[in-house]
Amino acid sequence: MLWWTYQQLRVSSAKTRLAVVQKLADSGDPDSVGPLVFALNDKEAGVRCAAAKALMRFHDRRAVEPLIKMLRDPVPLARAAAAETLGHLGDPLAVNQLVGFLRDADPIVRTIAARSLTRLGWKPGTDSHRVLQILAMGQLQQLVALGPEGVTPLLELLRNGTPNKQFSAVKALGEISDPRVRPAMLEALRKPSPAVRIAALGTLERLADPTTYPEVEKLLRDQNPSVRGAAVEAANRCGGTRAVPALVKCLKDASWEVRQATANALGALGERSAVEGLCMLLNDPDRDVRESVITALGQIGDRRAIVPLVPALLDVESAVRTLATATLQRLDRHWEQNETVRQAVPKILAALRHPDYWVRYSATKLLELLKIDPNHLPADLPAPAPEKPAAETAAHPAVVVLADMLFDRDRDFRLAAANALGQLRDKSAGSVLVAAVHDADFAVRQAAQAALAALN
Numbered sequence: 335m336l337w338w339t340y341q342q343l344r345v346s347s348a349k350t351r352l353a354v355v356q357k358l359a360d361s362g363d364p365d366s367v368g369p370l371v372f373a374l375n376d377k378e379a380g381v382r383c384a385a386a387k388a389l390m391r392f393h394d395r396r397a398v399e400p401l402i403k404m405l406r407d408p409v410p411l412a413r414a415a416a417a418e419t420l421g422h423l424g425d426p427l428a429v430n431q432l433v434g435f436l437r438d439a440d441p442i443v444r445t446i447a448a449r450s451l452t453r454l455g456w457k458p459g460t461d462s463h464r465v466l467q468i469l470a471m472g473q474l475q476q477l478v479a480l481g482p483e484g485v486t487p488l489l490e491l492l493r494n495g496t497p498n499k500q501f502s503a504v505k506a507l508g509e510i511s512d513p514r515v516r517p518a519m520l521e522a523l524r525k526p527s528p529a530v531r532i533a534a535l536g537t538l539e540r541l542a543d544p545t546t547y548p549e550v551e552k553l554l555r556d557q558n559p560s561v562r563g564a565a566v567e568a569a570n571r572c573g574g575t576r577a578v579p580a581l582v583k584c585l586k587d588a589s590w591e592v593r594q595a596t597a598n599a600l601g602a603l604g605e606r607s608a609v610e611g612l613c614m615l616l617n618d619p620d621r622d623v624r625e626s627v628i629t630a631l632g633q634i635g636d637r638r639a640i641v642p643l644v645p646a647l648l649d650v651e652s653a654v655r656t657l658a659t660a661t662l663q664r665l666d667r668h669w670e671q672n673e674t675v676r677q678a679v680p681k682i683l684a685a686l687r688h689p690d691y692w693v694r695y696s697a698t699k700l701l702e703l704l705k706i707d708p709n710h711l712p713a714d715l716p717a718p719a720p721e722k723p724a725a726e727t728a729a730h731p732a733v734v735v736l737a738d739m740l741f742d743r744d745r746d747f748r749l750a751a752a753n754a755l756g757q758l759r760d761k762s763a764g765s766v767l768v769a770a771v772h773d774a775d776f777a778v779r780q781a782a783q784a785a786l787a788a789l790n
Contacts, residue, residue: 339369348378355381359388367394374400374416379409386415390422398425405431410440417443421450429456436466441496444470472499474506482512489518497527504530508537516541520549528558535564539571547573551580559589566592570599578603582611590620597623601630609634613642621651628654632661640669644678648685648696655696670703679706689774691741733758737766740773740782748778756785764789 342354355373358366370392373385386404389397397419404416417435420428433456435447448470458464461480465487468476474491477484484506491503504522507515515537522534531553538546550572553565566584569577577599584596593615600608612634615627628646631639643665646658662669669675682704685697736758739751752770755763767789770782 336365336369340372343369343373343376348376348381351376351378351381352384355384355388359384359391362391364392364394367392367396371397371400374404379407379412382407382409382412383415386412386419390419393423395423395425398423398427402428402431405435410438410443413438413440413443414446417446417450421446421453424454426454429454432456433463436463436470441470441499445472472502474502475509478506478509481510485510485512485514485518489514492518492522497525497530500525500527500530501533504533504537508533508540516543516546520546523549523553528556528561531556531558531561532564535561535568539564539568542571544572544574544576547576551577554580554584559587559592562587562589562592563595566595566599570602575603575605578605578608582608585611585615590618590623593618594620594623594626597626597630601626601633604634606634606636609636609638613639616642616646621654624649624651624654625657628657628661632664635665637665640665640672641674641677644675644700645681645685647700648682648688648693650690650693652692675704676706679704682706690743692743733760733763737763740766740770745775745778748773748775749781752778752781752785756781756788759788761789 339354339358343351345351351373355370358370358373367389370385370388374382376382376385382404386401389401401416401420401423405413405420407413407416413435417432420432429451432447432451432454436444436451438444438447448467451467458467461483465477465480465484468474469487469491474488477488488503488507488510491499492507495503500522504519507518519534519537519541522530523538525531525534535550535553538550547569550565550568553561554569556562556565562584566581569581573580581596581600581603584592585600587593587596597612597615600612609631612627612630615623618624618627624646628643631643640662643658643662647655647662649655649658666672682697682700685693688694688697733755736751736755739747740755742748742751748770752767755767764786767782767786771779771786773779773782
């Protein structure tokens with residue numbers, strides 16, 4: 335029967351030979367070890383790998399020497415299969431051979447060799463072997479514990495490793511105090527991987543070395559927005575006020591994340607020359623950017639921001655309005671008494687016509703705070719839009735509540751209110767229903783018209 339098995343392992347079909355190896359692996363018969371060792375020399379790498387892994391099941395030391403020879407196979411996956419099986423066979427004869435493969439050109443072979451050595455109970459006897467084991471296992475954080483001794487292998491990994499390994503090397507180097515780290519980070523800024531550049535910028539930000547600022551500034555123009563955002567944060571720490579002119583330009587970046595990071599950085603620097611640029615972003619389409627800008631203006635504390643900040647009290651986002659109120663109070667507790675604030679009156683009046691009810695409400699309250707009567711304006715100011723019509727004295731207590739709902743920002747609330755007012759048939763709701771006939775939503779307009787018809 336063994337004779338027939340060997341004959342099958344010599345047929346021209348690789349598919350057949352592989353099937354024979356798999357059958358031998360499943361047999362559990364110790365007599366299968368000989369044919370499997372024979373298959374380690376198959377001309378197809380797939381068959382050789384399958385045979386090596388099959389031998390793992392038998393724990394037969396007759397396979398140790400052939401597997402050690404297979405460690406020199408030209409195919410990395412075959413070497414990896416041999417290294418893995420040797421680790422499971424438990425023969426100390428394989429240890430010295432596997433140590434040499436911690437330097438294998440293929441990272442998979444190095445990793446499996448390190449795992450097999452650990453399974454065999456091997457302990458590095460020298461610092462160089464320890465470093466090789468750490469690198470093979472990908473446990474780069476252990477190199478941090480070596481301090482300066484761990485820098486050299488990390489630098490080598492940064493120069494020649496895969497992007498993932500370069501990223502890990504940069505992160506590990508950032509935790510080591512050594513003069514070689516700074517130039518390594520500058521080198522990492524030129525790596526193709528955005529993740530590597532971002533990690534290097536994070537380390538340079540922590541180092542806060544002014545000499546690195548010129549290289550950091552270059553990445554403020556990087557093609558990747560995440561890199562530009564990280565460069566903004568690093569420029570803040572490395573460049574200080576020297577970075578302000580370049581950062582002000584970043585306020586016009588196409589990415590909202592970069593604009594937000596820039597506002598945060600300028601606020602932290604407290605540089606008054608950035609106020610004008612920041613004020614231009616008070617109308618930014620992104621809420622987070624607007625909030626960061628308002629916070630930054632408060633940190634800088636320049637009263638020139640008061641007038642531009644007043645329209646932020648009319649923002650469609652309540653969080654922005656609240657933050658603007660706090661910032662104005664921080665800049666001047668009596669800001670509303672400042673005559674320059676009246677420059678914002680046209681914008682306040684325009685907000686009286688805003689489709690959002692709360693914006694209109696805020697505009698009304700702001701005019702009251704500034705003691706401005708919309709009905710008695712200087713000739714050069716635009717007339718305000720008519721205010722929301724109030725319900726007449728209501729015979730039914732629900733009319734006042736429903737009338738207010740007709741101006742809610744939610745379309746479903748407005749529709750429900752119009753329908754309910756039609757069912758109440760209370761003529762005191764007539765004035766608000768007339769206004770609702772011009773609602774932006776067709777269904778609300780129809781419901782308001784039906785409600786008005788029901789009142790007549």
